[in-house]
Amino acid sequence: MKRRTFLTTALVGTGALALGVNLYSPSHVKISEALDEQHRLLFSLLIPVFLDGALPEIESQRIVAQNQTIEAIVATMGLLPDDSRAELEELLELLESRVGLLLLTGSMTPLLMRRPAELVEMLERWRASYLDMMITAYQGLRELVIASYYSSPEHWTRLNYNKPTFLN
Amino acid sequence: MAIQDPIQQGLASGWKHIDASQVTQAQTLEADVVIVGSGAGGGVAAEILSEAGLSVIIIEGGPLKSSESFNMEERRAYPNLYQQAASMKTKDKAIGIFQGRAVGGSTTVNWTTSIRTPQNALEYWAKEKSITGLSAESLKPWFEKMEQRLNISEWAYEPNRNNLALRQGCEALGWDFTVIKRNVAGCWNSGYCGMGCPVNAKQSMLLTTIPAALNRGATLVSRAKVSQIEHTNDKVYGLKAQALSESLKPTGVELLFKAKHYILSAGAIHTPTLMMRSKLPDPYHILGKRTFLHPTLLSGAMFNDPINGHAGAPQSIYSDQFVWQDGAEGELGYKLEVPPVHPILIASKTLGYGQSHAELMAKFNQLQVTIALVRDGYHPDSQGGQVRLTDSGFSLDYPLTDAFWHAARRAFASMAELQFAAGAKQVLPISEGMPYLSSWTEAKKAIAEMDLAPLKTVVASAHVMGGCPMGEDTKTAMVDSEGSSHYFDNLSVMDGSLFPTSLGANPQLSIYGITAKNASLLAQRLTAKPQ
Structure with missing residues (x-):
């Protein structure tokens, strides 16, 4: 049922675009991929927000970096202990459902239909929340996305860092 | 530059190593002493007991990884070498905890800082925690022994x-x-101790005491998680373990270990957890606390x-x-x-x-x-x-x-x-x-x-301590000042879970020194001829 809801959401997004609403939409992520169990579409929305200023500026490189980060996130999630992964899955599924969104963000508007500034506003509300659950939701997503991004040597250019080459 | 990998060489020379992920049928293994955990406590105990002529099995929940796989990248090191891929947190998620999970335990990934137990801690334990026989003076020969064994010496180069x-x-x-x-020998000063030393300079348990025990015929079982301590009134009679897959999930294969004496060295979270799960007697509800x-x-x-x-x-x-x-x-x-x-x-x-x-x-x-x-x-x-x-x-x-x-x-x-x-x-x-x-x-x-x-x-x-405290007063301690259980004749604890408080210093040398003392006493006891 969740998948069907999500599909509807995607269609609503398309309809809104057709109406000329300036929506943020990552064209490099195929919707069919978003319908798998790895929450790829959701991460494709969150990555540019968490990594604004860190991702490469050139569009083609940026897309490669975003896709690498999604792969790293999927790999990271596979390494988490069952309890942590279950918690994270629950959060991701909430963010993909309208009721969950209402609960977590006070609005049923799908994340796909929110502008980056609105996503920042959502994260900032969680970050400053008086509810520990909201703060841990923010911190869990933040750590997952940021750690996954910086796990790849390809993403260390801006750090001016490379691991030593004495073993090469 | 190619680095020699002493672990691969040891395995090629015939060390007894069982990677439980490859075991397809239930097995029973027996030895004089079975040690749960291969970190600072388990490693030192394994060397001393095998030197004393006792047969030893070391069981480790994590994998056996060595320098050939230490590539100085966090994305490989954290899942391979750390508990919960280095994402372990306290219940409310307010504290992130780094603890090792591989052969060598946290010594494989620590930053090599070696400090003797502060005198203030020892004095407080003697005064407030019913600990006897542990003073700076009584521990001095044991610290000296381990400092020599692990080449512990002042860093002679300019700090970074x-x-x-x-x-x-x-x-x-x-x-x-x-x-x-x-604790380094021939350190390249590269800075990657936390990802497993790529040049085998760190004198971790992985490179020192575990190989020494294996050279003396000890058996190492990796990727096996001990799940149950089988016990009767005052004796432990076996340990049940689950074989783990390469991704450290149970494979369904069960291993049984039998010994004259059992040592828990699973660290300050897993030693008390294992004791609680096994319903070991704890009349004063001490386990896991503090x-x-x-x-x-x-x-x-x-x-x-x-x-x-x-x-x-x-x-x-x-x-x-x-x-x-x-x-x-x-x-x-x-x-x-x-x-x-x-x-x-x-x-x-x-x-x-x-x-x-x-x-x-x-x-x-x-x-x-x-x-x-x-x-x-x-x-x-x-x-x-x-x-x-x-x-x-x-x-x-x-x-x-x-x-x-x-x-x-x-x-x-x-x-x-x-x-x-x-x-x-x-x-x-x-x-x-x-x-x-x-x-x-x-x-x-x-x-x-x-x-x-x-x-x-x-x-x-990065320092987990306590949860199974030592001391003579059974109201506040699970084991005595020598690490022997107050309730079982043939059970000891040798790891950081013994500490009744934190140390105020990085813990590895405290665990080495106190384990060296306690394992030597145990070896004497186990090898003594009956009167």
């Missing part, structure tokens, strides 16, 4: 720039500091010159200026050290995201980081955390008390004062809402007023 800042700050302020002793973490605060500082905190021996200077300043039971003290600066570690242990975080990361090489490890477990308002069983494992509930936050505020101030004294241009206390501070005057005021709270202030730990 990250540690140099700590020293320069202390010098400028007239604060105490010490050059760190490290678990200590040296909860640690971080302060970043921007320097004009390159710090390159990723390069060079990660820890070579510490300051004990504030550890025992108010006496053991007074206000919580804190030890000042520095951590290595690597991409995932720093990206995840700093705050925020987007532009502000990207700007911080762009100054990666200018970033000096100082840490303050808070000495927990002495003050009445510092009782540590509690490990509890859950359906799938355990949780560690560690309340951060007012006494801790009081120490945290003082620690942030000390770190900022030190960093400015060392030449920092800006200081960033790692706690939500704190801006870059540009002078000690500004920092002093801002830190005095800053909000400190769980989840708002970044708190980390």
Whole structure:
């Protein structure tokens, strides 16, 4: 049922675009991929927000970096202990459902239909929340996305860092 | 340059190693002594007992990894070598915990800092915790033995720039500091101790005591998680373990271990967890309580010159200026050290995201980081955390008390004062809402007023201690001062879970020295001819 809801959401997004609403939409992520169990579409929305200023500026490189980060996130999630992964899955599924969104963000508007500034506003509300659950939701997503991004040597250019080459 | 891998060479020479992920049928293994865990306690015990002529089996929950797989990347090291892929946290997620999970335990991934148990801790244990026979004097020969065995000596080279800042700050302020002793031989000064030493210089258990035990015929079983201690009235008669797959999930194959004597060296979370799960007698409800973490605060500082905190021996200077300043039971003290600066570690242990975080990361090489490890477990308002069983494992509930936050505020101030004294241009206390501070005057005021709270202030730990305390009083201790169970003739505990408080110092040498003493006594007992 969740998948069907999500599909509807995607269609609503398309309809809104057709109406000329300036929506943020990552064209490099195929919707069919978003319908798998790895929450790829959701991460494709969150990555540019968490990594604004860190991702490469050139569009083609940026897309490669975003896709690498999604792969790293999927790999990271596979390494988490069952309890942590279950918690994270629950959060991701909430963010993909309208009721969950209402609960977590006070609005049923799908994340796909929110502008980056609105996503920042959502994260900032969680970050400053008086509810520990909201703060841990923010911190869990933040750590997952940021750690996954910086796990790849390809993403260390801006750090001016490379691991030593004495073993090469 | 190709590095010889002594572990691969040892395996080729015929070491008895069973990778339980490859075992397809239930097996029973027997020895004189079975040791659960291969870290600082299990490693030392294995060498001493096998030297005494006893047959030994070492069971390790993590994999056997060696230098050929240590590629200096966090993305490989964390899942291969750390508990929960280095994502372990306390129940409320306010403290991130780094603990090793591989052959060699945390010694495979620690930063090599080797400090004898502080005299203040030993005196407090003798006075308040019914511990007998552990004094600086009685432990001296055991520390000397292990210092010699593991080549522990003062770092003779210039500290890296990250540690140099700590020293320069202390010098400028007239604060105490010490050059760190490290367990290395032929160190390349590369800075990757935390990802497994790529050049086999770190004298971890993986490279020293475990190979020595294997050379004497001991058996190492890796990727096997001991799940149950089988026991009757006053005897343990077996250990049940689950074989784990390469991704460390149970394969369904069960292993049974039988021995004359059993040693738990699974570390300060897993030793008490295993005892609780096995329903070992605990009439005074001690197990899992008083678990200590040296909860640690971080302060970043921007320097004009390159710090390159990723390069060079990660820890070579510490300051004990504030550890025992108010006496053991007074206000919580804190030890000042520095951590290595690597991409995932720093990206995840700093705050925020987007532009502000990207700007911080762009100054990666200018970033000096100082840490303050808070000495927990002495003050009445510092009782540590509690490990509890859950359906799938355990949780560690560690309340951060007012006494801790009081120490945290003082620690942030000390770190900022030190960093400015060392030449920092800006200081960033790692706690939500704190801006870059540009002078000690500004920092002093801002830190005095800053909000400190769980989840708002970044708190980390790399030292897990307690949960199965030693002592002579059975109301407060599970094992005696020699690590022998108060309830079972043939069960000992040899790891950091023995400590009745935190140490106020990095724990590895305390575990080595105390285990060397206790394992030697046990070896005498087990090899004594019947009268």
